[in-house]
Amino acid sequence: MKIQCVSLLICALLIGECCGSRVDRWVRTGLQYLKLNLCRRVSLPESECKKMSHLHLSGVVVYVSESGSGKVLAILPDSYSSGALQSKHSGFSVDPSADEESRTNEELYPGASAHDAVLLLDPSPGESFGHPVVLFYVDFNVTKKKCAHMDGIYLGEECLTMAVKTRCQNQLKRRRSRSDRMASRLRARRSPVGRTARMEHSSGLCEIHFLPLVVGVKDTNRTQRLRCVDHPDFARCPQPLPLTSPSVPISSCELNKNTRRCHQQRLATHLSCRLYQTCDHAVLLSGGWQEQITYQRHAHNLQLFYQMLRNNGFHKDHVKTFFAGNGQVAVKETEGMYPATEKEVIRNHISYICRKQHCVDSLVLYLNSPTRNDGTMLLWDRNNNGIADLKERYSVGELLADLAGCKASRVLLFVEQSYSGALSKRLMGSLKHVNVVLLNGLPWVQTAEFWASLHPAQCLIDHLSKSPVPSRLGDAALGLLNVTLAGAPCNSTPALTEAEMRKEYMGCQNLPTALWYQKRPKSDISRN
Structure with missing residues (x-):
């Protein structure tokens, strides 16, 4: 019987190890992945790379989106260029001055890809935002072959893929097609400075610096679904200031x-x-x-x-x-x-x-x-x-x-x-x-x-x-x-x-x- 978890908190209270063990598996896999691969995928300074390689789980704050309520989109503050909200892939733009309440999230965030869940690891919880954080997408019911095609980590039931920004153009990286990858490799082989070209491409990838706004695809209220996970093995969650009504005369x-x-x-x-x-x-x-x-x-x-x-x-x-x-x-x-x-x-x-x-x-x-x-x-x-x-x-x-x-x-x-x-x-x-x-x-x-x-x-x-x-x-x-x-x-x-x-x-x-x-x-x- 497949239990639908309304939120991480309910999961922890009602079914104990179901969601807890799943999130724990995601976190440990993601941490190991970033230790081995992050500095090859984003252009971090050497000092940051060294810091990442010695990370312990107890020094990482973990955020996970609420599950069981449909697909979600992850939106960063610098997801889109200034002016119109434009997607490189969709070929159209949206006027940000238009009435946002009357538009769906697909219209509001053109080009953003939907996923089943979002995982974020903050390796520097004491530092001010922005600082490098690591964002993963989680997709359910994905075959091993498709997960490999997405450059993901196959976990048997889920596929974990790391999100990065391509060439600092304020877009979450989307997977290139196989023809694009083959053409890129062919150009690199033909170039007399093929190795240099590959290095320049690699150094063009930029790290993510903020917590994204994670919203349901059909949630017109745009409620933040990314929540910090309180777990004895992880770093303690920061305590945000409470909200209050403005006391104005x-x-x-x-x-x-x-x-x-x-x-x-x-x-x-x-x-x-x-x-x-x-x-x-x-x-x-x-x-x-x-x-x-x-x-x-x-x-x-x-x-x-x-x-x-x-x-x-x-x-x-x-x-x-x-x-x-x-x-x-x-x-x-x-x-x-x-x-x-x-x-x-x-x-x-x-x-x-x-x-x-x-x-x-x-x-x-x-x-x-x-x-x-x-x-x-x-x-x-x-x-x-x-x-x-x-x-x-x-x-x-x-x-x-x-x-x-x-x-x-x-x-x-x-x-x-x-x-x-x-x-x-x-x-x-x-x-x-x-x-x-x-x-x-x-x-x-x-x-x-x-x-x-x-x-x-x-x-x-x-x-x-x-x-x-x-x-x-x-x-x-x-x-x-x-x-x-x-x-x-x-x-x-x-x-x-x-x-x-x-x-x-x-x-x-x-x-x-x-x-x-x-x-x-x-x-x-x-x-x-």
């Missing part, structure tokens, strides 16, 4: 599109810069992308960094925090909390305070979002379709455009996310970012904790020297860091008193009228 409620909803007060960016005054400002950005990868540590990081800023004189009105979606638990210690769903609000705020003369002295950005391997930050999946469209991602180019020619005395980027090297490379030698310093010499896990102990009289470069990881900074960056966070000089003689620090450097300072008008563009003066 009634005065902030308004009618939107004929439905009664409560909204937080809009960010009044134009009130951030006052006449004859310069202040220290900060923007804290922690996207999260979706509930399943927004953890308690992300909220804790914001609390630590926010409190450090307040201890160093930053006024609460000048620290803007953009965190997750509307339903996540707010960080109580912070004020000025907004959802990370509002990309234009984030960009407009940064651009505005950067371009206002004398508005900002020290501008601090703390970045703690899931990141693609090109440095692009994922903000939040507003429409719950699993795909990061233009409004849901913040690229390195967009961030640098917002900071270009910033009129702040110094712009300090504290990065606690993956692939900060992409941002670092773009900053090197840029003449539009001479006052921008990227502080990414620390392991991402410890960034907020490391800077939490910074006190108002401490020089940034002195605190940075305490890091166990040496920082490689140029002379220009070292000069910008030879001050306190509020811009006070280091090691002055005699030393500045606490009262002098607060009056002359911390928070906000009033500017003399002559200084205010001295550097203002003539066009601004004439308008007044």
Whole structure:
């Protein structure tokens, strides 16, 4: 008798070893496969390959889709190119602005292949997304011959195939036809550099960096079916932040599109810069992308960094925090909390305070979002379709455009996310970012904790020297860091008193009228 399992939890409770042993078999087979084959199929650095070869099951977090409810599709945030949702194989595209609720999943995700189940192994559960994870498709009732044709692992009752992205084109790899494979081998034999050509093809495959949205083929609600497996042999499942209803005052409620909803007060960016005054400002950005990868540590990081800023004189009105979606638990210690769903609000705020003369002295950005391997930050999946469209991602180019020619005395980027090297490379030698310093010499896990102990009289470069990881900074960056966070000089003689620090450097300072008008563009003066 074939028992249909409604979910992994029910399986574990009702029939014990049925689903448990099956998932355990998948996991052990998949782990062995990735140890032996992963680095031959995707272009991972040598250090990552070495790490994978020594993996133990107890260090891997396991995710499996709920079974027994039909075929499923696995959708990654970068499954499709920007703009239209397009499939290379289907030959047509779908306009993402169209009404998604009226379309089936086959129409919404053209070219995605359906499978009976999805298995995902996360070998780095303590690291920020994105980082390399391993995704397998599971198909039932497949013959051994067909499984071999799919490059799969035949387990008697199931066929396990590894999913990869082909040539970094944001598509889950689909099996090539036999004629395509034979033509490719023939070209490689005929080429005088056949071996090199094969190596280039191999290095073109890209690893997967995020948990996919796994939805039923006929599920119009697009419910996430990928669940973490709590098992004594596997690593412990991370604990996502609980969802809650936004607690917004009634005065902030308004009618939107004929439905009664409560909204937080809009960010009044134009009130951030006052006449004859310069202040220290900060923007804290922690996207999260979706509930399943927004953890308690992300909220804790914001609390630590926010409190450090307040201890160093930053006024609460000048620290803007953009965190997750509307339903996540707010960080109580912070004020000025907004959802990370509002990309234009984030960009407009940064651009505005950067371009206002004398508005900002020290501008601090703390970045703690899931990141693609090109440095692009994922903000939040507003429409719950699993795909990061233009409004849901913040690229390195967009961030640098917002900071270009910033009129702040110094712009300090504290990065606690993956692939900060992409941002670092773009900053090197840029003449539009001479006052921008990227502080990414620390392991991402410890960034907020490391800077939490910074006190108002401490020089940034002195605190940075305490890091166990040496920082490689140029002379220009070292000069910008030879001050306190509020811009006070280091090691002055005699030393500045606490009262002098607060009056002359911390928070906000009033500017003399002559200084205010001295550097203002003539066009601004004439308008007044």
